[in-house]
Amino acid sequence: MIEIKNLQKSFDGIKVLSAISATFERGKTSLVIGESGSGKTVLLKCLLGLHNYDLGEIKFDGINYKNISDKEKMGLKSKIGTVFQGSALFDSMNIEENVMLPLKMFNNYSNDEMLDRVNQVLKRVNLENTNKKMPSEASGGMQKRVAIARAIVNNPKFLFCDEPNSGLDPNTAIIIDNLIKEITDEYKIVTIINSHDMNSVMEIGEKIIFLKEGNKEWEGSKHTIFKTDNESVTNFVYSSNLYKKVREMYIKNS
Amino acid sequence: MIFFHNIGLYFTMLKKMFDKPTKWSVMRQLIIKDTEDTVVNSLGIISFVSFFIGGVITIQMALNMTGSLYPKYLIGFATREIIILEFAPTIISIIMAGKVGSFITSSIGSMRVTEQIDALEVMGVNSINYLVFPKVIAMLLYPFLISVAMFLGMLGGMAACIYGGYSTVDNFITGIQTEFIPFHMTYAFIKTFVFGLIIATVPSFHGYYMKGGALEVGKASTTSFIWTCVCIIILNYILTQILLG
Numbered sequence: 001m002i003e004i005k006n007l008q009k010s011f012d013g014i015k016v017l018s019a020i021s022a023t024f025e026r027g028k029t030s031l032v033i034g035e036s037g038s039g040k041t042v043l044l045k046c047l048l049g050l051h052n053y054d055l056g057e058i059k060f061d062g063i064n065y066k067n068i069s070d071k072e073k074m075g076l077k078s079k080i081g082t083v084f085q086g087s088a089l090f091d092s093m094n095i096e097e098n099v100m101l102p103l104k105m106f107n108n109y110s111n112d113e114m115l116d117r118v119n120q121v122l123k124r125v126n127l128e129n130t131n132k133k134m135p136s137e138a139s140g141g142m143q144k145r146v147a148i149a150r151a152i153v154n155n156p157k158f159l160f161c162d163e164p165n166s167g168l169d170p171n172t173a174i175i176i177d178n179l180i181k182e183i184t185d186e187y188k189i190v191t192i193i194n195s196h197d198m199n200s201v202m203e204i205g206e207k208i209i210f211l212k213e214g215n216k217e218w219e220g221s222k223h224t225i226f227k228t229d230n231e232s233v234t235n236f237v238y239s240s241n242l243y244k245k246v247r248e249m250y251i252k253n254s
Numbered sequence: 255m256i257f258f259h260n261i262g263l264y265f266t267m268l269k270k271m272f273d274k275p276t277k278w279s280v281m282r283q284l285i286i287k288d289t290e291d292t293v294v295n296s297l298g299i300i301s302f303v304s305f306f307i308g309g310v311i312t313i314q315m316a317l318n319m320t321g322s323l324y325p326k327y328l329i330g331f332a333t334r335e336i337i338i339l340e341f342a343p344t345i346i347s348i349i350m351a352g353k354v355g356s357f358i359t360s361s362i363g364s365m366r367v368t369e370q371i372d373a374l375e376v377m378g379v380n381s382i383n384y385l386v387f388p389k390v391i392a393m394l395l396y397p398f399l400i401s402v403a404m405f406l407g408m409l410g411g412m413a414a415c416i417y418g419g420y421s422t423v424d425n426f427i428t429g430i431q432t433e434f435i436p437f438h439m440t441y442a443f444i445k446t447f448v449f450g451l452i453i454a455t456v457p458s459f460h461g462y463y464m465k466g467g468a469l470e471v472g473k474a475s476t477t478s479f480i481w482t483c484v485c486i487i488i489l490n491y492i493l494t495q496i497l498l499g
Contacts, residue, residue, distance in 0.1 A: 048376050070274075077378035088373040091364070092287070102377050104280050 001025055002047070002158065002190050007056035009042055016042045018214045019056070026157075027188045029181050029204045031195050034211035035236060040194040041085075043211070044162055047192065048082060049073070060158065078106040081151030081189075083161040083180075087143040089135040089150075095122070096131035099150045106154055121149040125179060141172035145179070152183055159184065161193040165200060173197060177204050198243060201225065210236065226250045264459050271387050274380040284388035292354045292454075293395045297402065299353060300346060304403040307345070308410030311336050316420035326421040330411070330429020335438075337407040343442045344490050346403045347449040350396075351482035355457035358389060359478040362461030363471040371462070382462065389454040396450035397443050404442075441497045448493065449486050456482045 002024040009017040017039045024030045032040050045051040047058060049065065058065045060076055068076070081102075089098050096118055103114045122128060125145040135143055144164055151159055161180060165173035177197075181204045184191040195201065201208060205222040210233050218233045225237060226247055238244045275281070315332045362385055365371050374381040408430060415421050421429075460478035464470055 045372075048372075050372055050375060074378045077376065080376060082373065082376045084369040084373060086368050088369040090370055090373075091368075101280075104277060105377050105379055 001059075001061060002192070003057075003059040003062075004047075005057050005059075007043070007046060007053055007058065009039075009046055009051060009053045016214050017046070017053070020211075020214075020216050021056075022209055022216065022219065024190050024192055024207070026190050027185060028206040029184050029191045029193060030207040030209065031193050031201055031205045032209045032211060033195055033201060033236070034217075036196075037213075038211040039214040040211055041162060044160055044192070044194050048080065048160060049077070074106075078102075078154055079157040081154065081156035081159045083144070083147045083151050083159070083164050085162045085164075085166055087135070087147040089143055089146055091135055093135075094131065095127070095133050095135065095138065095146050098135065098146060099153050102150060102154045117153060118149075121153045122146075124152070124183075125149045140167050141169075141176065144168065144172075144176050148176070148179060148183070152187065155187065157189055159189050159191040161191070163194050163196060165195065165197045170199065173199060174203070180204065198237060198240075201237065212236075226254075260459075260463075263463060264455070267382055267386070267459055267462065268455065270380065270382045271390070272383070274383060276379060276384050276387075280384075281388060284384065285391050288388040288392040289395060291357065292389060292392045293399055296350060296353055296399060300349070300399055300403050301406050303349060304342070304346065304406040305410035305413075307341060308333065308337060308407030309414030311341065311407070312411035312414045312420070313418055316415065316418065326425040327429035327432060329415060329421050330426035331432045332429075333411040333415075333426075334408060334430045334434075337404055337411070338438055338442050341407060342400050342403040343445040343449065344486065346400060347446070347453065347486050348483055350399075350449075350453050351457075351486060352479055355453055355479055355482045356475040358454070358457040359461040359464075359475045360471050362458055363464045363474050364468075366462065366464055367467055367471060385462065386455065386458040389458060390451060393450035393454040394447075396453070397446045400442070400446045441493075444497065445490065445493050448489055452482060452485045452489065456485055 004020055004022045007017055007020040008015070020039075020043060032043060034040050042051060046053045063072075063076070065073075065076070090101070093101070096115075099118045099121060100114050103109060103117060107114075109117070118131070119128070122130065125148050127142065127145055127149065130138070130142070135146070138146065148164075159180070164176050164180060168176065177200050180191060180193065183189070193200065193204075202222055205225070208218075208220055208222065208225055209216060210218040210230075212232050218228060218230045220228060225233065228234065234247075238247050276284070312329060312333045315329045319328055362371075365385070371381045371385075374384055412423065412426050415426050416423055457475075457478040460474045460481070464474040
């Protein structure tokens with residue numbers, strides 16, 4: 001479980017996150033949604049330890065991230081998997097080497113053991129026999145799947161995804177969503193996804209947090225988001241006519 | 255103010271380079287790859303430039319020593335002095351600042367833009383050690399490159415001398431051997447070693463701390479080339495004053 005309490009972050013005196021509190025549970029896909037510039041990525045980078053936050057606390061399974069030694073931080077980092085917005089695959093390495101890198105960094109497995117694990121996770125994301133391909137030879141969807149494979153290769157307890165669907169066609173986006181959902185259920189991990197994609201919200205949003213100008217404006221799930229009367233949420237989620245009609249039908253039917 | 259901040263940041267980067275080292279099995283591969291990228295792949299251009307510039311130096315020396323009072327072996331002597339003292343260590347380093355320096359800045363800068371550096375940090379990797387340290391180790395082989403430049407520069411000079419009819423082979427070789435001061439080689443290699451560290455670290459600094467997108471990667475490469483040249487030229491003056499002054 002990840003707990004955030006009164007998290008605050010500012011850049012050059014400008015507040016980007018204002019007293020954010022939330023809890024993210026194991027085995028659930030939690031989505032952080034909001035307009036561009038609402039603070040989603042900053043929140044994710046604070047959770048990943050890439051930004052130092054000003055005030056508040058972040059607890060991973062009850063352990064405050066700020067109060068632990070460097071060695072314990074390394075131990076915690078080995079339990080974190082991350083899928084970046086642009087996949088962030090290493091250009092100079094092939095797919096196999098990309099996925100193998102976290103194993104090399106955190107473990108002392110033999111080469112054969114590492115290769116077995118790499119093949120196992122590549123199979124899990126439906127990318128068998130692509131080991132020797134370079135990232136530049138892979139499509140956007142394939143790159144995202146490699147990034148997911150790299151994120152789960154160390155059996156993480158926490159998975160963070162920053163807009164995993166950006167730049168993908170709707171069909172591939174759904175495949176990626178379902179893959180993340182399945183992995184979350186299968187490994188019983190805490191998954192936090194930053195997203196703009198309304199399909200993801202409706203499909204896999206077991207918990208949804210809506211950020212606006214650095215504040216937590218609303219919290220709910222894919223079921224309660226249809227019924228909310230929070231104007232900021234409805235303006236953001238139901239900005240298209242299609243979703244407005246879907247919402248009207250949902251309310252009428254229920 | 256930003257200038258002093260950047261100098262502080264540069265030395266902080268150098269210190270962080272030795273914190274939390276990357277596993278040796280991974281580091282070894284990085285060193286081999288960076289040696290190939292920086293030193294081995296520069297061998298061709300350095301050989302080409304050295305041979306022809308050596309030839310040009312010799313021709314210009316010969317054309318400026320037309321009087322009967324000048325012994326012909328002075329052409330070889332002057333060529334050797336210019337190549338060992340300045341051309342090979344300093345001018346080649348400026349060429350390397352352009353070739354290798356901009357490669358280092360753009361490759362690390364691209365990694366920054368595409369969040370690859372963030373990905374390393376999230377994996378618990380000291381990204382400065384991972385990215386900069388192997389380049390510094392690779393550049394320890396830089397004196398080898400400069401030795402090649404010295405040899406080919408003098409060879410080019412000899413070829414130009416013979417084919418241009420400015421002097422004989424014997425005269426040129428006599429000139430090369432005349433009043434040779436071994437400390438000049440030490441001086442040249444001390445400079446080379448220092449310039450090698452500059453070529454590895456200054457462009458890395460500009461790539462690592464760059465902000466923005468693809469356009470800024472290009473700008474960072476240009477800025478890194480300028481600052482690498484400035485550092486090389488200033489250090490060249492200081493080292494020459496200390497070692498030869």
